[in-house]
Amino acid sequence: MAVQKKPGAGSSLRTFYIALAVVAVGGIAALGYAVLGNRGAADKPVELVGIENVRQLYELAKPEVLGDPSTPVKIVEFGDFQCPACRDFAMQVKPLLKERFFDTGKAHLVYYDFPLMEIHPHAFLAARASRCAADQGRYWEYHDLMYSRQHQWAYSRTSPVGAFTDLAKELGLDGGAFESCLKSDKHADVVTANRRLGEELRLTGTPTLIINNRRINNWSNVDALIQLIETSIGEGGA
Amino acid sequence: MSSAAPAETRVEAVSAPSPPIHRMAVALLSLVGLFISAYLLLHKLGAIGSLACGTGSCDTVQASPWAVFLGVPVPAWGVAGYGLLLAVSLVGLQPGLWGSRRVGRALVVLGAGAFGFSAYLTAIEAFVIHAWCRWCVGSAVVATLIFIFTLGELIRPGSR
Numbered sequence: 001m002a003v004q005k006k007p008g009a010g011s012s013l014r015t016f017y018i019a020l021a022v023v024a025v026g027g028i029a030a031l032g033y034a035v036l037g038n039r040g041a042a043d044k045p046v047e048l049v050g051i052e053n054v055r056q057l058y059e060l061a062k063p064e065v066l067g068d069p070s071t072p073v074k075i076v077e078f079g080d081f082q083c084p085a086c087r088d089f090a091m092q093v094k095p096l097l098k099e100r101f102f103d104t105g106k107a108h109l110v111y112y113d114f115p116l117m118e119i120h121p122h123a124f125l126a127a128r129a130s131r132c133a134a135d136q137g138r139y140w141e142y143h144d145l146m147y148s149r150q151h152q153w154a155y156s157r158t159s160p161v162g163a164f165t166d167l168a169k170e171l172g173l174d175g176g177a178f179e180s181c182l183k184s185d186k187h188a189d190v191v192t193a194n195r196r197l198g199e200e201l202r203l204t205g206t207p208t209l210i211i212n213n214r215r216i217n218n219w220s221n222v223d224a225l226i227q228l229i230e231t232s233i234g235e236g237g238a
Numbered sequence: 239m240s241s242a243a244p245a246e247t248r249v250e251a252v253s254a255p256s257p258p259i260h261r262m263a264v265a266l267l268s269l270v271g272l273f274i275s276a277y278l279l280l281h282k283l284g285a286i287g288s289l290a291c292g293t294g295s296c297d298t299v300q301a302s303p304w305a306v307f308l309g310v311p312v313p314a315w316g317v318a319g320y321g322l323l324l325a326v327s328l329v330g331l332q333p334g335l336w337g338s339r340r341v342g343r344a345l346v347v348l349g350a351g352a353f354g355f356s357a358y359l360t361a362i363e364a365f366v367i368h369a370w371c372r373w374c375v376g377s378a379v380v381a382t383l384i385f386i387f388t389l390g391e392l393i394r395p396g397s398r
Contacts, residue, residue, distance in 0.1 A: 013331070016262040023266060027273035034277060034286050152301060158284040162297030 041161050042185035043125040044117065045192040054200055060193035064130075064139050066098065067108030073101070073232045076110045076210040078198050081127060081146050082120035082154045086207045090147040093222055100226065106233050111143070113191050114198035114206050122153060122160050125182070127191040129164040132181035136173045145171060257336055260390035261327045264345060267387070268324035271352075271380040274373050275316030282311045295369035302369075304362045312359065316377060319355070323348050323384060342391030349381075349388030356381035 051057055063076075075097070079086040094109070101107035113130075115123035126146060133142030145167050153160035161182055168178040181187075198208075209216040209225075212232050219225055280286045281300060289296040299305065305312050326348060330341035356378040363370055 012259070012262075013257050016257075016265075016331070019266060020269060023269050023273075027269065027276075031273065031276060031280065034290070035280060152298070156301055158281060160297070162281075162289050163301065166295055166297055 041125060041159060041183045042128065042188040043122070043159065045124065045195055046185060046188045048189055048192055048196070051193070051196075054197070057193050057197050057200065060190060061112060061197050062190050063194070064111045064134060064143070065108055066111070066140055067102030068105050069108050069110075071105055071108050072236055073107035073229060074110055074212060075101075075107055075229070076112065078112045078114035078194075078201075078203055078206055078208040078210075080114055080116050080120055080123045080206040081130065082123040082150065083116065083206045084150070085205075087147045087150045089207045089219060090144060093219065093225070096222065096226070097229070101229060101233075107229055112197060113194035114203055114208070115191065115195055116206065120154075122156070124188075124191060124195075125160065126153075126164065127194065128187045129168075129178075129182055131187035131190060132178050133168060133171070133173060135181060136177065138171055138173060141171055142168065142173075257331055257333075258390070260387040261330045261341075261345070263387045264349070264384050265324055265327040265331065267380050267384045268320045268327060271320035271377055271384070272317060272324060274377045274380065275313045275320055277313075278373055278377075279311060279313035279317055282313055289371075289373065296371040296373060298369040299363060299367055299371035299374060302367050304359070304367065315355070319348070319352050323352065339391075345388045346391050349385040352381040353385035 048057075048060070051060060077089070079089070097107075097109065102109060113127035115127050117124050130139060130143055130146060133139055146164075149163075149167060153163040156163065161179070164182060165175055165179045169175040201208075207219065209219045211228060216225065216228070277286070278289070278300065281289050282305070289300070307315055323345070326341060326344050329335060330338060330345065335341055359374060360378045363374060
């Protein structure tokens with residue numbers, strides 16, 4: 001009687017090693033795609049081509065407006081989404097002003113970005129994120145959510161693209177469109193123009209408020225701030 | 239006239255032991271877990287800007303204080319754990335070690351550790367952070383399957 005060895009052992013090991021190699025190659029390819037595919041979310045100012053004067057900067061900056069822009073009193077804010085004082089202003093002072101002046105047609109707020117990337121590495125990206133939300137018509141809701149959740153992303157050692165996208169989804173925005181916007185350089189020129197405007201005005205910090213061309217140094221004294229706005233309204237916005 | 243009887247040929251099915259299938263499964267699953275952990279670790283290190291998370295909240299989970307364990311990012315523990323499981327299971331698939339109880343015991347201990355740690359992290363997601371990261375859940379499923387397959391070591395006769 002001749003005895004043959006069963007061929008199954010070597011065959012099953014060979015199949016196993018082929019499967020292992022397929023998983024390894026697929027995994028490495030997926031990781032490579034993930035690493036390379038996530039580059040491109042502009043988080044720094046870009047070169048502005050064809051901008052030669054401040055008027056052109058103003059035109060490119062496209063600030064966001066809260067309230068009726070035809071009201072005579074204009075409150076300009078230069079803010080930085082990663083700045084704690086700006087968060088305090090957005091969370092504690094702006095709601096008071098909104099109720100008292102913006103919703104009642106007495107004044108309006110004009111918001112410019114002044115991202116201080118030197119101390120706030122995510123500020124530029126955050127400003128772009130807010131513009132991506134504006135593309136879907138939800139700027140101010142996103143603005144407020146970004147500030148109220150500042151603690152969740154401001155201290156992240158990695159790029160908060162995902163955190164910003166989560167916030168957009170939380171508001172019910174189209175997450176795919178938002179993420180595509182954020183992972184591109186869209187609005188980088190606009191945010192850069194905002195920043196350069198602030199530099200032209202020689203701003204030294206954020207938030208900086210300008211009420212009818214008068215710079216306000218102590219916005220945290222809310223009573224004085226409200227009094228000042230009332231006075232401006234009384235003067236007819238002069 | 240006489241004729242010789244035809245030679246009888248028979249396939250011997252019992253003399254050659256087969257490689258342990260459950261160790262193959264552990265090795266493959268460990269490699270999958272290794273890539274999931276590496277993906278999360280690369281994100282933690284800043285090499286990947288955002289995680290492909292669909293409807294989940296991966297960044298919320300990754301940015302939470304529970305994303306670090308004993309001073310080391312959780313995904314790094316995953317890379318180490320799955321890497322160790324992969325290495326031990328591959329060693330256990332070498333022909334001379336198919337029946338090794340020592341390798342089997344190591345796999346059971348590592349599998350139980352991976353399962354326990356994943357269960358802890360999943361509970362943190364569910365009851366503390368209240369957010370889900372699909373990659374973390376995927377890793378927990380992989381760890382659970384690995385643990386189930388390592389239990390095969392307990393019912394398999396071994397050499398020592």
